Amino acid sequence: MENTKPKRILSMYQSTGTFTLGNYLGALRNHIGFQNEGYECLYALADLHAITVRQEPANLRKYTLEAYAFLLAMGIDLEKTIFFIQSHVPQHPQLAWILNCYTQFGELSRMTQFKDKAQKHADNINAGLFTYPCLMAADILLYQADFVPVGADQKQHVEIARDIAERFNGLYSPTFTVPEPIIPQHGARVMSLQDPTKKMSKSDGNNNGCISVLDDADTIMRKFKRAITDSEACVRYSEEKPGVKNLMEIYSCITGKTMEEIQREFEGKGYGDFKPAVAEAVIGELRPIQERFQEIMQDKEYLRRCYKENAEKASAIAHRTVAKVMKKVGFLPED
Ligand code: ATP
Numbered sequence: 051m052e053n054t055k056p057k058r059i060l061s062m063y064q065s066t067g068t069f070t071l072g073n074y075l076g077a078l079r080n081h082i083g084f085q086n087e088g089y090e091c092l093y094a095l096a097d098l099h100a101i102t103v104r105q106e107p108a109n110l111r112k113y114t115l116e117a118y119a120f121l122l123a124m125g126i127d128l129e130k131t132i133f134f135i136q137s138h139v140p141q142h143p144q145l146a147w148i149l150n151c152y153t154q155f156g157e158l159s160r161m162t163q164f165k166d167k168a169q170k171h172a173d174n175i176n177a178g179l180f181t182y183p184c185l186m187a188a189d190i191l192l193y194q195a196d197f198v199p200v201g202a203d204q205k206q207h208v209e210i211a212r213d214i215a216e217r218f219n220g221l222y223s224p225t226f227t228v229p230e231p232i233i234p235q236h237g238a239r240v241m242s243l244q245d246p247t248k249k250m251s252k253s254d255g256n257n258n259g260c261i262s263v264l265d266d267a268d269t270i271m272r273k274f275k276r277a278i279t280d281s282e283a284c285v286r287y288s289e290e291k292p293g294v295k296n297l298m299e300i301y302s303c304i305t306g307k308t309m310e311e312i313q314r315e316f317e318g319k320g321y322g323d324f325k326p327a328v329a330e331a332v333i334g335e336l337r338p339i340q341e342r343f344q345e346i347m348q349d350k351e352y353l354r355r356c357y358k359e360n361a362e363k364a365s366a367i368a369h370r371t372v373a374k375v376m377k378k379v380g381f382l383p384e385d
Pocket residue numbers: 062063064065066070072073074075076077078199200201202203204237238239240241249250251252253254
């Protein structure tokens with residue numbers, strides 16, 4: 051059908067550290083692909099979400115700029131896609147406040163990310179960490195997004211955004227598009243190389259369990275060689291072999307090979323062959339992006355222009371939603 055409006059996709063990423071291989075395979079690579087599949091795409095760096103955990107100011111600035119450059123290096127096309135920084139668009143906290151008042155304490159208490167992070171940061175269980183899903187709902191609902199691609203760990207947050215949207219629409223009249231999550235089949239959860247029962251996470255720091263997308267080839271090779279496996283020394287896909295399963299999934303994600311093909315390729319070989327092969331695949335995948343990243347980082351003026359123009363574009367859309375919401379809630383118009 052020629053006249054149907056393209057569906058809108060939105061996703062955001064916290065700028066709490068350098069992206070990991072988990073972010074890259076589980077999210078970034080798939081998400082950016084949507085801009086070439088006829089969707090209208092919006093992406094952003096969730097720096098307001100980042101401060102729910104204490105951040106060093108200089109690091110937050112550095113990681114935000116690097117993340118912006120990295121996604122451009124991966125191929126975000128600003129001719130087609132809006133790519134902005136959350137804190138540059140004031141409608142996000144503005145709508146988040148309103149949505150806070152339409153979200154129940156009980157439903158926020160059930161969020162597993164809150165429970166995990168509260169445990170991990172027991173000295174700083176702040177109100178922002180608790181109401182994080184309301185800000186995320188605002189991110190999504192401001193742009194009337196149809197689809198929200200996220201890793202499996204964020205599904206619950208998209209579901210609460212749907213609940214909030216439906217509640218608001220029901221109380222007033224249709225205001226928000228009710229978004230649907232898109233969860234990838236493959237690479238949805240890349241696990242830590244040192245503890246394959248835990249997801250690879252950038253906030254766990256640049257340790258041996260975590261591959262950063264900016265790691266050099268030697269570092270990547272070393273981390274894979276040290277990856278925790280098991281004593282069977284056989285490349286076989288099994289729930290009982292979480293370390294090997296994780297490596298096989300990473301390898302499959304990059305090479306496109308199935309688990310059977312990988313098992314055949316390494317038949318009769320041990321982890322001494324398999325681990326460097328996975329490392330090489332990762333190195334080859336990241337190298338061209340790292341090269342473009344270095345070039346883009348040289349041109350700070352270009353970067354500044356891009357994020358400024360894109361915040362303006364995002365704000366123009368977000369403003370329309372906020373104006374509608376404020377009218378429905380009953381705020382007295384300014385003019
Ligand atoms: P943090 O450690 O600060 O919580 P994170 O590494 O989990 O951050 P986010 O910025 O919260 O990363 O997530 C960006 C996207 O990457 C989300 O869609 C998330 O689901 C996905 N993602 C994060 N970690 C992984 C992983 N290990 N495997 C697959 N996808 C992941």
